[in-house]
Amino acid sequence: MEPDTIMDDLAKELNIALKAMAKAKDVNEKEIHSRIVKNLCESMGVFLNLASEMMPFEDDDV
Secondary structure (H helix, E strand, O other): OOHHHHHHHHHHHHHHHHHHHHHOOOHHHHHHHHHHHHHHHHHHHHHHHHHHHHHHHOOOOO
16 A cells, blocks of 8 residues: 555544544543544554654665
């Protein structure tokens, strides 16, 4: 899977979760969505850290 596709999909899911959290009326429902948002953000962070570690190894001069 392409890194751009992964980031786009994570961003879309994050946007969906944020909209659902904004629409939630119940505190428990808001908590559930906040945990989803937290997990998606952590996933994006892990992916971005890995990508930044791999950047020095890319060989664009070939």
